[in-house]
Amino acid sequence: MTLTPIAIAEAVQAESLIGDKEKILTGFASLAEACETDLTFFSDARYENHLYTTKAGAVLLPSGFRPKKPLPAGLTQIYVKRPEHAFYSLVRRYKERPLPSWGKEPYSVIHPTAYVPEETYIGSFSYIGENVKLAPGVWVFPFVYIGAEVEIGEGTVIYPHAVIMPGTKIGRNCIIHPGAIIGADGFGFYKGEERLYERIPQTGRVVIEDEVEVGANTCVDRATLGVTRLGHGVKLDNLIQVGHNVQIGAHTAIAAQTGIAGSTMIGAYCRIGGQVGIADHVQVADHSSIAAQSGISRSILTPGKSWRGSPVQEVRQQLLMEAIMRRLPEIYPKLREIEKTISSL
Amino acid sequence: MTLTPIAIAEAVQAESLIGDKEKILTGFASLAEACETDLTFFSDARYENHLYTTKAGAVLLPSGFRPKKPLPAGLTQIYVKRPEHAFYSLVRRYKERPLPSWGKEPYSVIHPTAYVPEETYIGSFSYIGENVKLAPGVWVFPFVYIGAEVEIGEGTVIYPHAVIMPGTKIGRNCIIHPGAIIGADGFGFYKGEERLYERIPQTGRVVIEDEVEVGANTCVDRATLGVTRLGHGVKLDNLIQVGHNVQIGAHTAIAAQTGIAGSTMIGAYCRIGGQVGIADHVQVADHSSIAAQSGISRSILTPGKSWRGSPVQEVRQQLLMEAIMRRLPEIYPKLREIEKTISSL
């Protein structure tokens, strides 16, 4: 890839361009890591310091932005409405590895009752079961298992080693990352007469709506009865556990290694950090923000608040508590002194 | 599936039946989610409220149960000794997807020295190594790797993408869920002369007794020397880590994302919540109950107690401590006032 600032400015419909328009750019990098042949971008005020020291050849800047200090000499400036969007569009176009072309690779097993249109990619060693329905425009990478009665919508990518158990429904433009397991049995038992743990049959399914991402080695269990649901635009990072019958509302994003126990309902537009644990049968209200490593054992019913701790409290209260806890080693001796003083009075 | 209350009553050997015996039922659902064509059940007093508002067509109730309020009009009541058991038996019979029939699918690789009886299911893309011994009545789904010298007992199901490393022994009626990894090397090093971390050879094995479940993407490491053991009836949820040489006693159940470090011995009949961490070389006594997200760094020697916190304390003590901690923000200013008062005296 070689690009010039002028070509970039045209491609992203820039509003103005200051500096050398014809220098050769060959890469993309962050402000801090860029070298003179890289394009970079600035949009987040937290990194403004890096802007004044970047070694990039050119930078995408927000229209109307006025630098507080002089920019590095020779840095070409391209002003554009949404620099982050412009930058990543270029990365996508010039650097992202294209997905494979339509076609079937050797050694795939497709059940005769499965519907697999021609405009799909079916990698080697993929297994497509009875009555599966793939839309046109689906990518099934090698080593993917797709169980009976699964439906997958247009534009969805299933990466290597993902397992889609029978009955699962996946919407459009989803990405199922490697090793993700969708629709394994939930963890449910009842006290039997012969056995302490008699298995509850897990006959429900998983429904994944459009524009969802499921991270590598993440597990989403099928419902006992009914449906485990990931709403529109949900984003799950790696190694997450989603228990049976969980409902996750639209546009909620969850970081790695978080676990959500059975039948819990997470609202829409939540942001949940990594390694959070959420008990079974609770609710988390819409627009909740949960700090990493938090533990939620009771429902959060008020929407739009930030929570932290295990068990969680509102973040301000929890931070105050943590600050006092850290002072306990200095408070404690004082307390003993007070006691002595009192008893001597 | 269509069923009538009278047919259900016969199938489950009900003691009595009140209401419409001939209505058509086509599904199964919980009290809260059922509609008029569903059968439901009531056995857990915590959900009794739902019983008086359920929209189900029929309900399985415990023999001798007397409702405290009027039941919904038109709800057919079927009284039976064990409603939960009766309900799930029906779900199993009418809704559970049957396991595949015996036979070999295309593209499986079976070592000539392996013993694979005819009454087994061997899915496509399964790999069965040297001297493996499968009992009759084993299901090996696609993409399962079974290493050399593995033995698997009757009635056991190995779901897609599970990895059974060499030398592992799995008992009867076990379920190994997708992506589980049994018998990978333990994490062990010693200080070498040339290298800081010299690898300790991991030459032990994993032994899994009868009626065990291992959840999706859960890892059970082989022993360094000797055996890592999951006792009879152990149930492991998803994404759990079981280190080398760990012993888990019979009928212990462990929720998702818990980790148990090397050489630790967990007793029988324990219940361990999700995201618990247990250090290496400790013991957890029989019948212990461990709350989610707890951390255990020392042995628990008294059986039958409930524990919580990181590091754990007995649950009552820990809850008391947590309650006071949450009051610290109000206690702290009082303390400063006391100090002032004292010093002014």
Place this chain on the structure above:
Amino acid sequence: MTLTPIAIAEAVQAESLIGDKEKILTGFASLAEACETDLTFFSDARYENHLYTTKAGAVLLPSGFRPKKPLPAGLTQIYVKRPEHAFYSLVRRYKERPLPSWGKEPYSVIHPTAYVPEETYIGSFSYIGENVKLAPGVWVFPFVYIGAEVEIGEGTVIYPHAVIMPGTKIGRNCIIHPGAIIGADGFGFYKGEERLYERIPQTGRVVIEDEVEVGANTCVDRATLGVTRLGHGVKLDNLIQVGHNVQIGAHTAIAAQTGIAGSTMIGAYCRIGGQVGIADHVQVADHSSIAAQSGISRSILTPGKSWRGSPVQEVRQQLLMEAIMRRLPEIYPKLREIEKTISSL
């Protein structure tokens, strides 16, 4: 395997041998678990008690070691410079399952542009993509996916079901355990105009230096731009999450289920316990030691210290705080008494 103390003494270049030189030994075991036909070793003072009660047939002891109590009657003693090293060398030689011989098993798919030397093991159902370069002396087990442009160095073992996504570079003598996923997309989004979460293209790669181990089902995400790097000799246990653009310094070891968020830099020679969470964009200084279940949300800049808690403090401070916290239930009533006394004054 049968060995005699005299043969062992020769094999490990022992300095002296006391007791029966010709007894038959057939196994290896720890001090506590050994029986009379086992060789064992003693090197860690913490287990010295076991030395005086071991039932082993022979023991490797450090040269110059003087037992404080009488050793068990009939225990043959073999004195050697480094007993642990001698013991594990013997285990490796006599008990470790050898890796498969070079050669290709049936049903592997190798892209015509891939470079796969003859001295490699290519298991059944392995997939090797475009322009992949394997060094001689690489083991690729069944069900391994190796994406385009991947390079793998001499002596490296890729166990079943590992996924090596395109562009990854793996050094020499590495071990990638089953189910590990190297180079899946990082979890990165920016606020779009149409969508709340617009996907940031993940076009960087993972570079793994020599002598690295990556545990079962562990995930190492590719960089957004640039490189996610595991330094020389890094050891990762199972089910770990390493986010995009993370850098882990040489000879750092990390226990199971720890998660490291994007762009964080872990120093060299760190020891990190299990279930630790480390936030994005922070630094952890060289030679840091982090207790299990800790949470790190700010940079640790001073090297060589021990940390514990969530959020972490230096271990001494944190232990003191925890001790006082556990005393809160007894402190709290005293405080109320003091209050009363004061107000009555």
